[in-house]
Amino acid sequence: GNSLRPDITLFLPENKRIIIDSKLSLLSYSELLNAISENASKAIIDQHRNAHYDAVKKHIEALSKKSYHDYLEEGESLEMTVMFMASEGAYIEALREYHQFSIESNVAIVGPTTLMPIIKIVQMYWKIKKQNDNVSEVMKSAEKMIIDISKTATEYTKMHQKLTQFLEEIRAAGKRLIRLNDKATKMSKMGLSIDTKDHEISTLDLDDQSE
Numbered sequence: 001g002n003s004l005r006p007d008i009t010l011f012l013p014e015n016k017r018i019i020i021d022s023k024l025s026l027l028s029y030s031e032l033l034n035a036i037s038e039n040a041s042k043a044i045i046d047q048h049r050n051a052h053y054d055a056v057k058k059h060i061e062a063l064s065k066k067s068y069h070d071y072l073e074e075g076e077s078l079e080m081t082v083m084f085m086a087s088e089g090a091y092i093e094a095l096r097e098y099h100q101f102s103i104e105s106n107v108a109i110v111g112p113t114t115l116m117p118i119i120k121i122v123q124m125y126w127k128i129k130k131q132n133d134n135v136s137e138v139m140k141s142a143e144k145m146i147i148d149i150s151k152t153a154t155e156y157t158k159m160h161q162k163l164t165q166f167l168e169e170i171r172a173a174g175k176r177l178i179r180l181n182d183k184a185t186k187m188s189k190m191g192l193s194i195d196t197k198d199h200e201i202s203t204l205d206l207d208d209q210s211e
Helices: 027-037 042-064 066-070 088-104 112-189
Strands: 008-012 016-021 077-084 107-110
Touching: 008 112, 016 112, 027 042, 027 088, 042 077, 042 088, 042 107, 077 112, 088 107, 088 112, 107 112
Parallel strands: 016 077, 077 107
Antiparallel strands: 008 016
């Protein structure tokens, strides 16, 4: 079928993938080098050079098609296809001729000196993603803490208001008890048979400030 199995798959965040393909045949480029070293005629050299160009273009066209999408799992997306050329000279020749065409085809042509920077970029991408995830987790924790503090402060305010109201009611009741006790004591002194011990509230340390 038309489905191609990638040589290397680089995993990116958000289920994105970079596929590296190194299946391009360098036979035509090898024949070009042989022709140059043997001082072949310009026509022969151009013939091998054009054959190399044709091989490169056809491979770019093949990679630009969606054959590699069949290899991906459900939910994964193809960010970029990288065409790796093991020969630096072949890479330079191809890049000179098909740089713009490869970009338009969403295929990156790389050689031995440019493959590692791409891998480093992917590593940096993951590092930044991890840092952002950590910041996101810290922010979520901080937001939860703020919400919890706000809820606790609201509950404390309500409890404080109820406690203040309760203490006000205790003070008001204490004032009434003091006045009633004073009246009972006066009536007892007037000869009424009243046991003031039944009304003893002195131990409650109530302060009548109603005067």
